[in-house]
Amino acid sequence: MDALADLLSGVRARGALFSRSVMTPPWGLRFDHTSPLTLVTMVRGHAWIAPTDAEPLALGPGDTALLRAPGPHTIAHPVDAPVSCTVVDADLCLGPDGTPLTEEAALGARTYGDSLEAPDLLLSGSYEVGDDLGPYLFSALPPVLVVPADECYDPLDAMIAAEVACPAPGQQLVLDRLLDLALITKLRAWFSLPGVEPPAWYTAMGDPVVGRALRLMHNRPAHPWTVAELAERCGISRAALARAFTALVGTPPMTYLAQWRVCMAAERLRTTDETVDTIARRVGYSTAFALSAAFKRVRGTTPTAHRRGDPVTSPASTALP
Known part of the structure; x- marks a missing residue:
């Protein structure tokens, strides 16, 4: 086993928070929870990640962002759009006025937004619990990183989207394992990108x-x-x-x-x-x-x-x- 495999073997999703956000611009989605790591994939449309104290990063169709450490992180289209929803945890999303969103905002299981036909579709999965091995991996990552779609063809994104949209027995376990696999493939792709400095043990x-x-x-x-x-x-x-x-x-x-x-x-x-x-x-x-x-x-x-x-x-x- 190599160092990356050992480190990732200790980072296992358990009850991960998954959601689909289907929105029409202008919209802003704020992640304000304590998850140690969130993966966000722009299934269709465009958006910008606006980390605290950092320049916005563009997301295009198929791009995946890894957001390390607890929030807040804001994803919006356009970049200066006001926040329309704040994700606090698996059971609580707040509207612009700070009050919990009602079931009217839900478009199905784990799905929120204006309409299923809206132009922007965002898929997110967050780790709820960080193991002791996690900090050793996460310390090697920047607060936000983006893996472009053309650098990592990954059918897992489609599998995750399909699983989120179609609840079935054992869904949470399937989503947890898919999130683990997605993390591995995205990290390997990111470490190989030009200009990226992988941790010393990886090189x-x-x-x-x-x-x-x-x-x-x-x-x-x-x-x-x-x-x-x-x-x-x-x-x-x-x-x-x-x-x-x-x-x-x-x-x-x-x-x-x-x-x-x-x-x-x-x-x-x-x-x-x-x-x-x-x-x-x-x-x-x-x-x-x-x-x-x-x-x-x-x-x-x-x-x-x-x-x-x-x-x-x-x-x-x-x-x-």
Whole structure:
């Protein structure tokens, strides 16, 4: 497994908020919720994304935008159109006067707007819960990014639109999995765009030596890796691996491994009932004490405090390079 696959395996949609907005200009749609990530696809028509403190970005037919971190974000046509609807959560949309929209605004399940024949059709899906692995991925992304339609032919958009329009048993589960797949394909397309600077670990995966070292660590994180063993497996000297790894990834091999182990431990602490000692052994530490020391060094807190959700009093850097 590679670094991107590992990171995305911990970002899973659960009860994602999906909606179709069908509108006639002028209109403005404001996302004002706490979702860590929202995908917006312009199925037809045009619009502009107006992030806070940033220049508007144009959306054309088939373009997809990824909005990282909580809102607010406004999507409008034209760019200066007043907000006609504010999405607060899955069950609450507010009108221009701040009052909840009535059922008159609904055009069917998860569908809102003027008319099904309106020229602008916007499809959105938002993650409701962020896992501990999520911040490591999201920290590599700008607040708003756009994947042009001609850079990523993706039949998933049509599948999502069809599923939203036709409720059936298990619909939420199907939509959650489709959103996960859409996220993967859009991110891969965006990372390959000219002018985009992918995170260091993503670029390093393409290097025949450093990429192999990364895959070895991700495939067997609990193995007692040393730089010497990694170098031997990669067919290079220890010093040469250390130099190449640090140059491409931005951190030495053992530092990266410690960060990744703590990342995996943090996710298991929040999503399982396993003891700290069991989790420690799963991610490569011999005892709970050893994991606690690494956790404190990397995250600025202890595994037990992290599991309780206590605030971090001495924050450390938690993002992979």
